[in-house]
Amino acid sequence: MTALSGGPRANIRQVAAVAGVSHMTVSRVLNEHPSIAPATRERVLEVMRELNYRPNSAARALASRKSNRIGVVVDSVIEFGPASTLRAIEDAAHDRGYTVSTVALSADRSVTAHDALVNLMSIGIDALCLITPRTSSIDLLREVSSGIPTLVVKAEPEEDFFTVSVDQRMGAALATQHLIDLGHREILHLAGPLDWLDARGRERAWRECLERAGLRAREPVVGDWTSDSGYAFGGSMDPTVTAVFAANDRMALGLMHALHERGIRVPQDVSVIGFDDVTDARHFLPPLTTVRQDFRALGTLSVATLLAELEGGDVPHRTLIEPELVLRASAAPPHTAAPQAARGLPRGDVNGNIDAHDEL
Template identity: 55%
Template sequence: MTDQATRGWQRPSIYDVAKQAGVSHMTVSRVLNGHPNIRDSTRERVLRAIEDMNYTRSSIARALATRRAMRIGVLVDGPVEYGPNSTLRALESAARHQGYGVSAFSVSDGAQSQMDDGLMELATEGVEALCVIAPRASSLRVLREHDRGLPTIVIKAEPDPVWHTIAVDQRAGAVEAVTYLIGIGHRRILHLAGPQDWYDARERQQGWADALALAGLDVIAPVVGDWTSDFGYEYGRTHDFGDATAVFAANDQMALGLMHGLAERGLRIPQDISVIGVDDLPDSRHFLPPLTTVQQDFSALGELALRQILAAIGGDGDVHHDVIEPVLVVRASTAPPRR
């Protein structure tokens, strides 16, 4: 029976890793911190021991050693929606890999009082920097009024004159989706838009309009929804689509509801009308039919956000806008229109 089994499970320490790898604990520390003067064979041995023992560097230990909080504050507006929630989880994962903890405060409906409380709570926890996942314009208005002087990175779809911003390029994703529909023969493409206080919704709508204008096609008045599948369902079940042969929905949930509503009316997808969404929800591939959609790489977004947060902590105060390019995933919900 191993020592660990007799004493019960304990988190392995740097000394356990050193013993396993046959090196000193200082060597393990140098490997963890990327020290260049380490033999490749030694580095590989230490990394193998780290993996075998499932060792994770303690952010508490690092905080005690460096006299730093090693925590990032994250203020999340609209946490129940897929985009903000996925962004938070990706940022938490990236932070853990760098030995940082994350303190998150969620805000519903952009309420000013909640924003105030969140900023105060995160500041009193002594976080080193602030990341604001701000899908709505209303949330940023509050942030501008209550600057806490912390290095701040904002995740939103549009550039900002005050803060360094990071986002998935929503406009580019919409352009790619609509250009694909045009390329397979569609000439009348309706847009089921998201709430206009949301930056992502505005950027996706603009990308839809840009793609149509570039192709010399008419822009049908968009239909503004609320992100929910219920809204898509009611619209698909009750409204006349005229001569539109395709719908670009601003998210997969509205696309799902739309497909349900259309099916109840006896309309076939994609034979009678094509549908395309945004997000690539984990279940989108299992819709009937599987949904063509714009995929966002939230893992890459979280890693990019963390790099810029650490740069801001290090004193980089430059204001610019970094983007992650989305990818169109073509499935069975789109096809050329019937002649």
């Protein structure tokens, strides 16, 4: 093995690759974590010597100075999922005597994951959490060596980081299977942006659930999480569809609004299921059947994982939290009668306002 002398300094990822271990294992060796087997520790140290690897002394000094602070990098903080996760982590950290410092990634990517990490390390943090819906942000984080416990809130496993998440695939499967059990055979998916990890997981689970039941999976319609995108889709939705699984509650709301304007009743003509169980979902007309994510449990488990790693405990690499299907009035067995629009029944006013006395 040849040391990288005279060229770019070896980094932690190169050490991990040569030693045949994960980036997380190298970080644990650097921080003298007790869970590392002696043989693994010696192999990593030997590779460090052979590659002439020198840890960033400034970063290690900051990391070793206990601050009782968790750094959080959050992407798309205005969206319901990331915002709810951040609040839950802040509450859980406070309960454990920690503060949270947050850096939000900008929509135009002028503030990257690298910038966020540099900012947080400069003020001193004990652990790092990344709340990101996109693969691109995780890829950027992989390029940076923080040397401290790092957790990513995502459902799919990561070799280099701890992961904690609500089980997105399970939630989508619960919603889709419920529609199948009700007797629906034409079930469309109104997906979120497919560069979002959660949206991709929900879409895959919907498709797999239909395939297992021997049903056709139509091409999903891709929205942007907003009620406006659900409304736009609902204005021209194929009338042969009897049920829609929407990837979030806001798109489900817009969809139901558009269907009402067309005289198509929910759930008599079309069943609708959402995802998230936003605070107002039970007040939709009709109240929305949806998948509830336990964000409080997500925040508690994320903080507990990071602190257990700091204290040298036995920490699971990946943890999934089960979601819950909340049954309300927006989903029912398919109805064979002609939809309301064909019978010329009331549709709501020109502004889309729904009369609570109208039959939906």
